[in-house]
Amino acid sequence: MLLTQLRLLWRMHRWEGTFFIGGALLLSGAMAIVAWQLDASRDTMVACYEQPTDALSAECRSAIEWGNTLAGAIGILGAVATVAPFAAGIFLGAPLVSREIEHRTAPLAWSLSPSRRSWLAWRAVPLLVLLLVALLVLGQASAYLLETAEESELGFRQFGMFGPILAARGLAVFGIGLLVGLALGRVLPALLVTALATVAIVGGMSIGRDLLMREEAVWMPMGDQAEVVHMVFDSGFQSDATGEVITWEEAYNRFPDTFDEMTGEGEPPGMTSVWKVVPPEAFGLYVAREIGVLVLAFVIAGAATLALVHRRRPE
Amino acid sequence: MTWARLAFKLQPSSIGFAAFVCLGLAAVALWLAADMRSVLEACGTPDEPNACQVMYAFQDTHMNAVFLTQTGIGLAMYGIPLVLGVPILTREIEHKTAMIAWPLAGSRLKWLAWRVLPVLVVGLAVIGVMAFAADQLAQAYFPHNEIAFDRHGSRGISLVTRSTLMLAAAVLLGAVIGKLLPGLLIGIALAVGISTAMDAALPHWASSTELTGAETEIYGPGPLRTGAQYRLADGRLISAQEGEILVQELYEENGGEEPDPALMPQQVMYGIAADRYGEVLIRESAAIVAVTVLASALAVAVVQRRRPE
Numbered sequence: 001m002l003l004t005q006l007r008l009l010w011r012m013h014r015w016e017g018t019f020f021i022g023g024a025l026l027l028s029g030a031m032a033i034v035a036w037q038l039d040a041s042r043d044t045m046v047a048c049y050e051q052p053t054d055a056l057s058a059e060c061r062s063a064i065e066w067g068n069t070l071a072g073a074i075g076i077l078g079a080v081a082t083v084a085p086f087a088a089g090i091f092l093g094a095p096l097v098s099r100e101i102e103h104r105t106a107p108l109a110w111s112l113s114p115s116r117r118s119w120l121a122w123r124a125v126p127l128l129v130l131l132l133v134a135l136l137v138l139g140q141a142s143a144y145l146l147e148t149a150e151e152s153e154l155g156f157r158q159f160g161m162f163g164p165i166l167a168a169r170g171l172a173v174f175g176i177g178l179l180v181g182l183a184l185g186r187v188l189p190a191l192l193v194t195a196l197a198t199v200a201i202v203g204g205m206s207i208g209r210d211l212l213m214r215e216e217a218v219w220m221p222m223g224d225q226a227e228v229v230h231m232v233f234d235s236g237f238q239s240d241a242t243g244e245v246i247t248w249e250e251a252y253n254r255f256p257d258t259f260d261e262m263t264g265e266g267e268p269p270g271m272t273s274v275w276k277v278v279p280p281e282a283f284g285l286y287v288a289r290e291i292g293v294l295v296l297a298f299v300i301a302g303a304a305t306l307a308l309v310h311r312r313r314p315e
Numbered sequence: 316m317t318w319a320r321l322a323f324k325l326q327p328s329s330i331g332f333a334a335f336v337c338l339g340l341a342a343v344a345l346w347l348a349a350d351m352r353s354v355l356e357a358c359g360t361p362d363e364p365n366a367c368q369v370m371y372a373f374q375d376t377h378m379n380a381v382f383l384t385q386t387g388i389g390l391a392m393y394g395i396p397l398v399l400g401v402p403i404l405t406r407e408i409e410h411k412t413a414m415i416a417w418p419l420a421g422s423r424l425k426w427l428a429w430r431v432l433p434v435l436v437v438g439l440a441v442i443g444v445m446a447f448a449a450d451q452l453a454q455a456y457f458p459h460n461e462i463a464f465d466r467h468g469s470r471g472i473s474l475v476t477r478s479t480l481m482l483a484a485a486v487l488l489g490a491v492i493g494k495l496l497p498g499l500l501i502g503i504a505l506a507v508g509i510s511t512a513m514d515a516a517l518p519h520w521a522s523s524t525e526l527t528g529a530e531t532e533i534y535g536p537g538p539l540r541t542g543a544q545y546r547l548a549d550g551r552l553i554s555a556q557e558g559e560i561l562v563q564e565l566y567e568e569n570g571g572e573e574p575d576p577a578l579m580p581q582q583v584m585y586g587i588a589a590d591r592y593g594e595v596l597i598r599e600s601a602a603i604v605a606v607t608v609l610a611s612a613l614a615v616a617v618v619q620r621r622r623p624e
Binding site for chain 1: 328329332335398402406494495496497499500503556560
């Protein structure tokens with residue numbers, strides 16, 4: 001019985017299932033291979049760059065070219081991995097129920113099933129589990145690739161490009177697609193409305209995150225943090241004695257002699273250059289918050305879907 | 316009006332979506348362009364903004380909004396033809412209405428024309444507005460330069476021709492596959508293929524030459540840069556990588572100070588000059604129109620021969 005249900009489900013969604021779940025796993029494999037090659041060729045590249053130009057061997061030229069190809073692949077694979085959860089959520093979630101309603105197979109299926117909710121659970125849960133597993137694998141592969149490429153800890157600069165947030169995004173969009181598909185009952189409109197809702201979610205989350213970061217930014221000394229902080233919301237000089245922060249303009253006016261006339265570089269005595277940024281340690285908190293919001297969106301959409309499926313007219 | 320109404324009645328969701336997205340993006344692009352141009356009105360006054368002088372006039376103020384809008388337009392130019400083109404035939408085949416419509420129509424070609432032409436007209440109208448707005452946005456972002464190859468393919472005529480090709484390919488795909496979801500999924504891959512092929516073909520529409528004057532800059536709008544080399548003091552050319560290593564070595568030998576300019580290799584940029592943009596655009600457009608006609612002919616052939624189930 002269980003196997004028959006699963007086989008039937010796969011037959012119904014084999015196109016989008018193969019495309020997105022298989023695609024996510026293939027992408028993960030490609031990312032892992034690029035990361036491994038990048039790691040393996042790094043020592044050779046460093047040795048090549050230490051050679052005099054005239055003696056650059058054919059092997060070195062080929063290694064440098066291969067390194068450039070791998071560097072180009074990182075950008076493409078990263079971009080695809082960022083978009084994949086949204087696309088997978090839209091194409092797997094929106095048609096799941098809408099197709100059955102549009103093709104008028106839903107009335108028969110609903111009448112044969114003990115309850116519409118259990119019918120919906122049989123349709124959605126196996127696909128959702130596969131999607132989550134594929135996106136979790138993709139998130140890990142993406143993290144491995146980015147860590148290998150950056151040679152440093154990942155943070156705000158790579159926000160939303162790796163880790164479990166990819167699965168959370170797919171989960172939320174899948175839930176919304178399911179709800180929209182059930183409400184509209186037609187595949188194409190459901191896909192289009194879910195796509196628009198996804199754009200709104202992405203934009204809203206991005207604006208919300210930016211506002212929160214501005215709100216929670218603190219003054220930190222410039223320097224070692226330069227590579228890990230993502231957004232600098234303000235900059236100035238902080239008094240070592242009182243902690244007071246003054247702007248660059250104020251510092252130029254009050255201590256004109258401490259700045260180089262040509263380069264503008266310098267630091268007033270007893271003061272430290274500071275940036276207003278979100279500390280890199282807060283990255284985990286931001287990821288957890290966003291995952292929380294996405295899971296909440298899925299739960300709300302899921303609850304609305306369960307309520308709606310019970311009441312919907314089967315045409 | 317009748318055509319527009321008919322087209323809308325046939326595909327209300329696709330056309331509504333296309334109009335909403337294209338006109339929405341066009342409105343944002345035109346508003347951004349007007350906003351950037353309004354900043355330049357203060358040029359020549361005592362409060363002249365920095366934007367009056369520098370090439371990247373709006374990098375600090377408008378870059379993110381312009382980038383997001385241009386990304387949206389870049390996706391919509393393929394996405395909209397896809398959602399307009401694929402369902403035209405897949406819906407009729409999937410819902411089995413083609414079995415009735417084709418015998419009743421007398422001629423399948425006429426039936427296809429009645430289905431495709433209204434969608435094509437409405438689609439091209441909204442895409443045309445978006446292409447115009449994208450062109451205005453690109454020009455406003457670089458107010459002091461001839462933009463030429465900058466954003467080529469995602470603004471103006473080049474956007475319209477690529478979108479038309481995508482629409483013809485989407486109709487063909489719908490006719491061949493006969494199912495909406497697989498058609499859309501393969502269409503996404505096809506759109507990536509068309510975009511990549513167009514970008515790869517671009518440098519081949521005219522021969523690359525050594526760029527001169529301001530066009531030798533590595534960045535900025537104008538020419539299509541296809542490669543770089545370094546010229547040694549004795550006139551020999553070496554690759555960009557070798558040149559960069561050599562420059563690094565010269566600096567190291569000189570203890571980090573600037574080496575003797577006579578020893579330094581000079582960078583040579585190759586590409587297609589901005590004033591040849593029109594020539595490239597005509598050649599590319601002609602090729603795209605030819606491929607579009609071919610795809611349309613194939614779609615007609617498939618519809619003529621296809622079994623209606």
